[in-house]
Amino acid sequence: MSGPVSAPRLRIAVIGPGGIGSTFAFRLAGAGHDVTVVARGARLETLRGDRAVVTTTGERAAVRVADRLDTGTPWDLVLVTVLAAEADILLPDLAESAAHAIMFMFNTFRPLDHFRDAVGAQRTVFGFPSVVAGIRDGRLSSEILHRLPTTVSDQGWADVFSDAGIPAATHPDMQSWLRTHAAFIVPVLLAGLRAHRAGRGIDRREAVALARALREGLRLVRQLGDHITPRPIGTAGRLPVPVVAALLWSATRIPAFVRTSSVAPQDEPATLIDEMNSVAPQGTPALLAVRPEWAAA
Numbered sequence: 001m002s003g004p005v006s007a008p009r010l011r012i013a014v015i016g017p018g019g020i021g022s023t024f025a026f027r028l029a030g031a032g033h034d035v036t037v038v039a040r041g042a043r044l045e046t047l048r049g050d051r052a053v054v055t056t057t058g059e060r061a062a063v064r065v066a067d068r069l070d071t072g073t074p075w076d077l078v079l080v081t082v083l084a085a086e087a088d089i090l091l092p093d094l095a096e097s098a099a100h101a102i103m104f105m106f107n108t109f110r111p112l113d114h115f116r117d118a119v120g121a122q123r124t125v126f127g128f129p130s131v132v133a134g135i136r137d138g139r140l141s142s143e144i145l146h147r148l149p150t151t152v153s154d155q156g157w158a159d160v161f162s163d164a165g166i167p168a169a170t171h172p173d174m175q176s177w178l179r180t181h182a183a184f185i186v187p188v189l190l191a192g193l194r195a196h197r198a199g200r201g202i203d204r205r206e207a208v209a210l211a212r213a214l215r216e217g218l219r220l221v222r223q224l225g226d227h228i229t230p231r232p233i234g235t236a237g238r239l240p241v242p243v244v245a246a247l248l249w250s251a252t253r254i255p256a257f258v259r260t261s262s263v264a265p266q267d268e269p270a271t272l273i274d275e276m277n278s279v280a281p282q283g284t285p286a287l288l289a290v291r292p293e294w295a296a297a
Contacts, residue, residue: 009033010076010160013069013099015090017043017053019133019263020105021081023142024166026053029061031164036064046138056139068093075099077157081129083271084108091118103127103157107268109182109275112175126174127152128181131166134263151177176226182272183217184233187248190269190290192261195252197294202252204245209290211244216286220276266294 010033014025017037029035039047044067047053052060069078071093078099080087084106094102095118103125104115116124130150133142150168152158158168171177187210194202202210218237221228228234236244251257273291277284 011073012036013038013066013073013075013078015069015078015080016082016086017047018081019135019140019142020129020131021079022053022135022140023131023133023144024079024081024105024129024161025063026055026059026061026140026142027164027166028160029053029063033164034064035061036066036070038066038069040067043135043138050138054139056136056141069097071097073098076101077125077160078102080104081106083265083268084110084275085271087115091115094119099123101125101154101157103152103154105129105152107178107182107185107272109179109272109279111279112178125152125154125157126178127157127168128174128178129166132260132263171229173227173229176221176229179221179224179226180218180228180230180233182276183221184214184236186217186269186272186276186287187211187214187290188251189261189264190292191248191252192258193264193266193269193292195258196262202249204249207245207249208241209286210248211241212286213284213290214244215241216284217276220280220284223281224279266292 012028012033013036014021015038017025017039025035025037037047047065051065052062054060078094078097080090080103087104101123102119105127112126128151130145130148131142132145133140144166146167150161150166151171152168153170153174155170158170161168191202191210194206215237218228228237270292273287276287
């Protein structure tokens, strides 16, 4: 798989300019790249009016705006930041696209071969953003987590992102990385979301249920033949349930943790639980037991 051409100005399309996509569009455009954002609905109208990604502090990065991907343009990169299920709808256009590289950047437990097979392994890249972001009244609010670099499968694009102010690193096995992350983050995120919704920390019964879900998710990663990565997460999976429960209980008493969790997509934990359950040979009873009640079945 080859990285980007060595040019000072790259032609990049960003599909899905929510908080994550808008952060990358803002930074890449600010670094001098030719960025087109592909949007729909109210976000499309806002971007068309502004002709820029605008932050809550008034900073602007000029971008082009479109309501669908131009498949005839030889994009250096098409960055897909919609949910995995929404990416399925885009696969015919992505397969037809003349893009040199297509990066899928989302949280998923699904096998990645599905996406490689659809658009071609030689131009498929995967990534996960280390960014906390959201759109408020059409304006971008984002924080780049510099201590936890964005992870991608191609060094060339890691360099492009890093040069644009989004520190990035590579990992050779993104399926194991993404599956480990999903199994770990679902209980952690649910702890924060439940605390945010209730206006208080989770109780010990909730903490124990989430700790059991975390252990079950990591066990599933191993069962499917993937590797727990990075290794410290594997250590968390081997801790006794009461210890993990105590950590989750304590975290929901930390305002910064709850605040960070609150900006995550509300339906993401349920989507990931459903993905894990769908590939688990014996199902995932502990994960299904904590599937959020606010998500549709």
